[in-house]
Amino acid sequence: MPLLLRGVRPYGEGDPVDILVRDGLVAAIGADVDDGDARVLELAGAVVLPGFVDLHTHLREPGREDTETIATGSAAAALGGYTAVFAMANTDPVADNAVVVEHVWRRGREVGLVDVHPVGAVTVGLAGEKLAELGTMANSLARVRVFSDDGRCVHDPLLMRRALEYSTALDAVVAQHAEEPRLTVGAQAHEGEAAARLGLAGWPAVAEESIVARDCLLAHHTGARLHVCHVSTAGTAEILRQAKERGTRVSAEVTPHHLLLDDGRLAGYDPVNKVNPPLRTAADTAALREALAAGVLDCVATDHAPHAPQDKDCEWASARPGMLGLQTALSVVVSTMVQPGLLDWRGVARVMSERPAEIGGLADQGRPIEVGEPATLTLVDASATWTVRGAELASIAHNTPYEGMELPGRVVMTLLRGRITAYEGEVAT
Ligand SMILES: NC(=O)N[C@@H](CC(=O)O)C(=O)O
Numbered sequence: 001m002p003l004l005l006r007g008v009r010p011y012g013e014g015d016p017v018d019i020l021v022r023d024g025l026v027a028a029i030g031a032d033v034d035d036g037d038a039r040v041l042e043l044a045g046a047v048v049l050p051g052f053v054d055l056h057t058h059l060r061e062p063g064r065e066d067t068e069t070i071a072t073g074s075a076a077a078a079l080g081g082y083t084a085v086f087a088m089a090n091t092d093p094v095a096d097n098a099v100v101v102e103h104v105w106r107r108g109r110e111v112g113l114v115d116v117h118p119v120g121a122v123t124v125g126l127a128g129e130k131l132a133e134l135g136t137m138a139n140s141l142a143r144v145r146v147f148s149d150d151g152r153c154v155h156d157p158l159l160m161r162r163a164l165e166y167s168t169a170l171d172a173v174v175a176q177h178a179e180e181p182r183l184t185v186g187a188q189a190h191e192g193e194a195a196a197r198l199g200l201a202g203w204p205a206v207a208e209e210s211i212v213a214r215d216c217l218l219a220h221h222t223g224a225r226l227h228v229c230h231v232s233t234a235g236t237a238e239i240l241r242q243a244k245e246r247g248t249r250v251s252a253e254v255t256p257h258h259l260l261l262d263d264g265r266l267a268g269y270d271p272v273n274k275v276n277p278p279l280r281t282a283a284d285t286a287a288l289r290e291a292l293a294a295g296v297l298d299c300v301a302t303d304h305a306p307h308a309p310q311d312k313d314c315e316w317a318s319a320r321p322g323m324l325g326l327q328t329a330l331s332v333v334v335s336t337m338v339q340p341g342l343l344d345w346r347g348v349a350r351v352m353s354e355r356p357a358e359i360g361g362l363a364d365q366g367r368p369i370e371v372g373e374p375a376t377l378t379l380v381d382a383s384a385t386w387t388v389r390g391a392e393l394a395s396i397a398h399n400t401p402y403e404g405m406e407l408p409g410r411v412v413m414t415l416l417r418g419r420i421t422a423y424e425g426e427v428a429t
Pocket residue numbers: 058090150151152177274275276277303305306320321322323
């Protein structure tokens with residue numbers, strides 16, 4: 001059935017208009033669109049953006065379906081305004097071959113709430129020793145175009161160089177979890193004042209920066225595309241700025257939690273704040289916001305990382321790192337970037353949809369809001385606020401660092417190729 005989205009504001013600009021959605025496409029945009037037989041939805045000035053694309057999601061299936069499944073993660077994604085997610089390869093078994101990536105891809109299609117694009121592992125079993133069969137995964141039904149050992153760093157420079165070289169031939173990108181493992185042995189929290197006071201072993205900024213600098217040089221040398229996962233330090237942003245100036249083909253993401261939270265959070269020893277890379281200093285969060293506004297950081301990616309209670313509600317040292325992110329990302333971006341005037345809604349479309357779609361090689365996502373384009377859209381109530389409750393999120397796990405916080409901006413509706421996948425906090429069935 002056609003839909004008439006009445007009283008909406010594309011990119012939050014101008015007077016409200018109506019958008020007619022028919023056969024999966026935007027069929028008309030204007031002041032007095034003829035609704036014919038369409039289902040009319042009154043949307044009271046909601047901001048319309050291209051559907052969000054998450055380059056970095058952990059869906060935990062196969063292997064840890066007690067914490068998230070492709071179905072529950074897809075629901076969280078749709079409710080968060082996402083229309084495509086890239087599912088990281090650190091599952092069990094690891095997504096390092098065509099069988100596993102095709103399984104994830106197929107299951108994503110069955111669920112149908114969001115396009116699930118599996119990320120392929122760079123090395124067999126994420127062991128960092130032998131390249132996985134990148135070509136077979138690229139040529140599989142899942143058409144893998146992003147490769148990453150995320151959770152682990154591709155530490156061996158020769159392997160990293162080869163991965164970059166092969167990925168060029170496959171028109172793919174290598175997404176690096178930048179962490180020099182020799183500098184983070186036993187590390188528990190950002191190496192700085194807060195960790196020193198609490199007696200937590202330090203995780204220095206240079207562990208990230210040294211790998212990012214090396215990888216930028218390798219990408220430059222090979223002419224390949226590099227993507228840097230979850231940038232967390234001011235120093236990394238500076239290295240990226242220089243590399244981009246030199247013409248290196250490098251892109252980078254920042255997570256919502258690294259934009260909002262800092263290591264002042266550690267004082268309570270609550271492992272919900274444990275994450276890799278760790279929460280850094282307030283000066284880092286400020287620098288990351290500026291870098292995202294300036295385009296030095298290309299996009300926001302959630303690094304949505306569900307964990308079971310027994311892996312989080314325990315002492316700091318044995319807790320697993322990671323935080324939920326899909327349903328809170330937009331609100332954190334509104335709070336850290338839109339409200340302070342660092343990004344307008346066009347900018348939000350760029351960092352949450354257009355750039356991640358380009359980096360991930362998705363031709364039908366991150367499209368302009370125009371007649372004839374896919375009706376793959378996210379509608380946001382910009383003036384709403386809501387209070388985060390982990391137990392109310394669609395994920396099986398509850399490890400949100402925003403528990404009890406009131407956040408601005410609410411996703412009202414998500415449309416995937418003309419079909420409503422989420423509306424007023426409910427997932428389509
Ligand atoms: N971010 C995290 O702290 N954890 C991620 C792995 C990762 O993104 O490095 C996870 O898989 O749990």
